[in-house]
Amino acid sequence: VLAVTIPEKPGAFKRFCRLLGERSITEFNYRYSDPKKAHIFVGVAIADPAESAELVTDLIAQGLPALDLTDNEVAKLHLRHLVGGHAPQAENEVVFRFEFPEKPGALMKFLDTMGHNWNISLFHYRNHGADFGRVLVGMQVPPNEQGEFVTFLQNLGYPFWDETHNPAYQLFLG
Numbered sequence: 496v497l498a499v500t501i502p503e504k505p506g507a508f509k510r511f512c513r514l515l516g517e518r519s520i521t522e523f524n525y526r527y528s529d530p531k532k533a534h535i536f537v538g539v540a541i542a543d544p545a546e547s548a549e550l551v552t553d554l555i556a557q558g559l560p561a562l563d564l565t566d567n568e569v570a571k572l573h574l575r576h577l578v579g580g581h582a583p584q585a586e587n588e589v590v591f592r593f594e595f596p597e598k599p600g601a602l603m604k605f606l607d608t609m610g611h612n613w614n615i616s617l618f619h620y621r622n623h624g625a626d627f628g629r630v631l632v633g634m635q636v637p638p639n640e641q642g643e644f645v646t647f648l649q650n651l652g653y654p655f656w657d658e659t660h661n662p663a664y665q666l667f668l669g
């Protein structure tokens with residue numbers, strides 16, 4: 496379990512995922528809060544404990560401040576569930592719930608298919624051991640790109656539900 500700071504700009508999440516190489520993401524929690532930096536809470540599957548320290552060192556070398564939270568009980572028991580909050584500065588945010596297939600490459604397919612100008616403003620995923628992963632994603636999509644966004648949803652091939660007007664989202668995250 497890691498805390499990593501990445502640039503708050505389109506494409507930064509994809510770059511981060513590429514830096515992980517073949518490692519699987521087991522959990523990812525993030526909410527837009529700062530126009531320059533994105534603080535992400537991420538679980539990564541590793542082969543042995545030493546690999547965690549290597550990964551942190553590699554991320555730092557790539558200019559991404561990282562902190563290993565594997566032994567941090569408050570992070571593991573509580574903070575992972577509290578990442579979020581209102582983000583009024585996330586203009587033109589649309590929120591969708593997806594079912595990703597639980598297989599290597601599913602997240603990269605999403606990121607590669609997604610419009611390169613759209614900023615991810617919210618992302619929540621946790622592996623539950625099922626055949627599919629439940630993912631909640633917020634993206635900033637300008638009104639003049641809504642047609643392109645609909646095409647993205649159709650081309651992705653993953654089941655999805657629009658949650659933008661969900662009252663629970665509006666109350667706690669919108």
